[in-house]
Amino acid sequence: DVDTELSPEEKRVLERKLKKERKKAERQRLRESGITAQNPPARHSGAELALAYLCGWAQKHKDWRFQKTRQTWLLLHMYNSDKVPNEHFPTLLAYLEGLQGRARELTVQKAEALMQELDEVGARDPDPLLLEKAQRARQVLQLLS
DSSP states (O other), X not given: OHHHHSOHHHHHHHHHHHHHHHHHHHHHHHHHTTOOSSOOOOOOOXXXXXXXXXXXXXXTOTTOOOOHHHHHHHHHHXXXXXXXXXGGHHHHHHHHHTOOHHHHHHHHHHHHHHHHHHHHHHHHOXXXXXXXXXXXXXXXXXXXX
């Protein structure tokens, strides 16, 4: 009999290994039948998290705290009205007023570069989305310069 030859530690290792294999087989069976094991917890998109962060800042929530990833997302997407809707843009501008140091410098540089690019492209192709981006970039520059 194999059990009598194994130490308690070896038995535990073997049991864990068998359990792992059973779980893997079960997941494979579910995958093949087209059923997911369980619904993963609802994950919020970067946009939802960043906008919630911004709203928390605006409402001066006592549990609000600075989060670099949320700020970075906002700075990256602030010219896109699909990502940062128009109703949130004034709040974002107010948030940008407090921007300091390198983040402020980079935001100004990127806004200037975007304005140049949009001026060049806009002359050839007056796309409403580009005009909106230019308007937002202009507001950011007015605020931070």
